[in-house]
Amino acid sequence: MATIRDVASEAGVSVATVSRVLNGKGYVNENTRKAVEAAIRKLAYKPNEVARSLYHHQSKLIGLVIPDITNPFFPEIARGVEDFFQEEGYHVMIGNSDESREKEVNYIEAFSQHNVMGIISTSSDDISQWAGLDIPVVLLDRIQDDFPSVCADQEAGGKLAAQILLERGSRNITLMRGPHHLRTAQERFLAALTELGRSSARFQVLNTAFSYHHALETAKQLFDCYPDTDGIIAANDMVAAAVLREALARGKKIPDGLQIIGFDDIPISQLVYPALSTIHQPAYEMGMEAAKLLLECMHQQTNLKKKIKLSIAFKDRETTRKEGG
Amino acid sequence: MATIRDVASEAGVSVATVSRVLNGKGYVNENTRKAVEAAIRKLAYKPNEVARSLYHHQSKLIGLVIPDITNPFFPEIARGVEDFFQEEGYHVMIGNSDESREKEVNYIEAFSQHNVMGIISTSSDDISQWAGLDIPVVLLDRIQDDFPSVCADQEAGGKLAAQILLERGSRNITLMRGPHHLRTAQERFLAALTELGRSSARFQVLNTAFSYHHALETAKQLFDCYPDTDGIIAANDMVAAAVLREALARGKKIPDGLQIIGFDDIPISQLVYPALSTIHQPAYEMGMEAAKLLLECMHQQTNLKKKIKLSIAFKDRETTRKEGG
DNA sequence: TTGAAAGCGTTACCAC
DNA sequence: GTGGTAACGCTTTCAA
Numbered sequence: 001m002a003t004i005r006d007v008a009s010e011a012g013v014s015v016a017t018v019s020r021v022l023n024g025k026g027y028v029n030e031n032t033r034k035a036v037e038a039a040i041r042k043l044a045y046k047p048n049e050v051a052r053s054l055y056h057h058q059s060k061l062i063g064l065v066i067p068d069i070t071n072p073f074f075p076e077i078a079r080g081v082e083d084f085f086q087e088e089g090y091h092v093m094i095g096n097s098d099e100s101r102e103k104e105v106n107y108i109e110a111f112s113q114h115n116v117m118g119i120i121s122t123s124s125d126d127i128s129q130w131a132g133l134d135i136p137v138v139l140l141d142r143i144q145d146d147f148p149s150v151c152a153d154q155e156a157g158g159k160l161a162a163q164i165l166l167e168r169g170s171r172n173i174t175l176m177r178g179p180h181h182l183r184t185a186q187e188r189f190l191a192a193l194t195e196l197g198r199s200s201a202r203f204q205v206l207n208t209a210f211s212y213h214h215a216l217e218t219a220k221q222l223f224d225c226y227p228d229t230d231g232i233i234a235a236n237d238m239v240a241a242a243v244l245r246e247a248l249a250r251g252k253k254i255p256d257g258l259q260i261i262g263f264d265d266i267p268i269s270q271l272v273y274p275a276l277s278t279i280h281q282p283a284y285e286m287g288m289e290a291a292k293l294l295l296e297c298m299h300q301q302t303n304l305k306k307k308i309k310l311s312i313a314f315k316d317r318e319t320t321r322k323e324g325g
Numbered sequence: 326m327a328t329i330r331d332v333a334s335e336a337g338v339s340v341a342t343v344s345r346v347l348n349g350k351g352y353v354n355e356n357t358r359k360a361v362e363a364a365i366r367k368l369a370y371k372p373n374e375v376a377r378s379l380y381h382h383q384s385k386l387i388g389l390v391i392p393d394i395t396n397p398f399f400p401e402i403a404r405g406v407e408d409f410f411q412e413e414g415y416h417v418m419i420g421n422s423d424e425s426r427e428k429e430v431n432y433i434e435a436f437s438q439h440n441v442m443g444i445i446s447t448s449s450d451d452i453s454q455w456a457g458l459d460i461p462v463v464l465l466d467r468i469q470d471d472f473p474s475v476c477a478d479q480e481a482g483g484k485l486a487a488q489i490l491l492e493r494g495s496r497n498i499t500l501m502r503g504p505h506h507l508r509t510a511q512e513r514f515l516a517a518l519t520e521l522g523r524s525s526a527r528f529q530v531l532n533t534a535f536s537y538h539h540a541l542e543t544a545k546q547l548f549d550c551y552p553d554t555d556g557i558i559a560a561n562d563m564v565a566a567a568v569l570r571e572a573l574a575r576g577k578k579i580p581d582g583l584q585i586i587g588f589d590d591i592p593i594s595q596l597v598y599p600a601l602s603t604i605h606q607p608a609y610e611m612g613m614e615a616a617k618l619l620l621e622c623m624h625q626q627t628n629l630k631k632k633i634k635l636s637i638a639f640k641d642r643e644t645t646r647k648e649g650g
Numbered sequence: 651t652t653g654a655a656a657g658c659g660t661t662a663c664c665a666c
Numbered sequence: 667g668t669g670g671t672a673a674c675g676c677t678t679t680c681a682a
Contacts, residue, residue: 328658340660341661345661345662373660377659377660381661
């Protein structure tokens with residue numbers, strides 16, 4: 001790899017001059033600039049980011065920590081973040097935390113050691129680890145007083161899901177509740193629960209994890225315990241898909257005998273049959289917004305504690321009855 | 326952030342000594358070691374990876390380029406790579422190439438500028454860009470004479486898919502062909518085609534892209550053009566799921582009237598109903614193996630051109646008839 | 651308009 | 667055993 005010194009001697013100038021043309025700052029004569037640029041091209045020189053980073057204590061790197069890239073909700077987010085920062089000349093390092101505090105801390109350290117310019121985290125609820133850091137942090141999918149954040153309106157989503165099922169005629173609803181420690185899952189659950197509580201419909205609650213292995217189990221359990229259920233509010237689309245599968249396997253009529261509503265609107269929800277009605281979270285946009293917000297924080301030194309709440313929307317597909325029908 | 330100099334003065338020794346205890350090499354008295362370790366703890370000192378990297382021309386970073394993290398096949402691979410390297414104390418930078426040479430080159434440059442120790446690429450077939458690089462590269466899902474590589478046995482997969490459908494009674498098969506420029510897609514297609522050609526069954530070929538938007542379109546087209554098809558070899562599971570959806574929507578009996586076989590065995594193939602019969606590619610393991618191979622290459626200076634071919638397996642689920650049935 | 655040199659945080663060589 | 671110091675590749679201040 002050619003270094004700045006190689007370029008300097010090739011062009012017959014000092015490294016300082018090369019640096020100036022590289023960064024477009026400081027005076028440099030038009031002709032020497034030409035010479036330097038020629039040398040750069042000739043040697044196919046690329047500045048060493050590591051050296052730059054060492055000097056500036058900054059790099060063109062962004063850290064992103066998510067629970068698990070294998071969960072289809074997060075790649076969308078990651079793409080949003082990446083697509084935004086790509087435009088700005090940054091690169092994104094992704095870390096999977098598996099909801100483990102240890103892994104998350106490990107990534108944060110790695111990020112910090114590599115001088116990332118900012119971090120987006122969509123993982124743990126434990127905020128203590130962010131406190132010491134002097135790097136801007138944006139929280140995605142969770143909120144904390146001291147940090148800027150982006151999230152989707154879980155409460156509106158949970159409420160809407162319940163309303164839809166009720167409006168469209170379910171009278172015996174099973175509400176599935178995601179992992180208790182995930183604030184988002186808890187929020188949408190609570191909002192749906194409240195809505196259900198306000199109605200005269202019968203309902204019951206069933207706990208579930210988010211992994212598809214687990215979801216398949218829970219689905220079986222659901223129909224064993226509550227064979228008469230005629231409406232299911234799934235904790236997310238993975239779970240909804242599993243439930244749908246099990247329902248079809250047991251010969252349920254959907255949506256006439258049983259309505260199912262998911263949450264997230266991950267790509268597969270359009271691929272199953274019948275296509276999943278679901279509460280859409282704008283995952284890609286959330287990633288984009290978080291990235292945009294982070295960039296703002298990076299530019300202004302001040303920790304602007306802006307909170308962005310994106311709205312959700314109901315996707316009326318095939319596992320719910322038609323409105324007024 | 327505390328630096329090595331802070332630690333040195335805190336412990337009353339020189340930076341050289343601190344460096345020695347940090348790296349566990351060279352002599353250092355037991356007591357001074359204790360003192361230094363105490364100082365490190367007290368200041369919560371973490372060595373600056375960037376400075377290390379600058380000196381060594383190496384970092385604990387690995388570059389991974391994939392076509393699109395949003396395609397469910399790749400997160401599995403990425404996890405394999407990441408889980409392996411995590412154990413070894415490395416961190417993985419992921420880049421989405423979107424099958425664009427420009428983006429891929431851009432990432433390679435970024436990786437190289439950050440002194441990554443090695444690169445795994447599962448993207449473009451254009452190998453020229455790797456040639457100049459003095460960083461070990463492992464190719465995933467493609468092979469090239471000059472590079473070590475890991476891939477699954479596409480030919481065996483394509484052949485197997487065709488055999489299964491034939492054995493289990495399909496006589497009018499639609500073979501879906503993925504993007505022509507993707508070697509893997511082409512290989513499995515060709516192998517299936519050959520197998521079909523050897524049989525007496527009728528068959529036709531239909532082109533498709535891999536995205537789910539596109540797949541849904543193609544699925545419609547398929548049944549419009551070939552309503553009598555009784556067996557479909559999909560280009561991958563996304564496409565298979567889309568086809569399955571459309572088939573069900575049109576009231577086809579599966580698997581009795583129509584068999585469908587996918588490729589990849591992504592998580593959703595077990596979530597749809599009926600569950601997709603498919604050719605399993607060991608994505609996670611492929612990531613792991615590629616990582617392991619890369620680590621070997623990094624340790625031995627020599628470019629070992631080892632090629633690893635992982636075997637595929639048929640997952641006998643619900644969109645194919647039972648054997649001998 | 652240009653160059654010399656200090657400094658970013660580490661490591662490793664060479665004295666002591 | 668330990669410390670001084672050059673070097674890694676780059677940026678920036680200061681003098682010329």
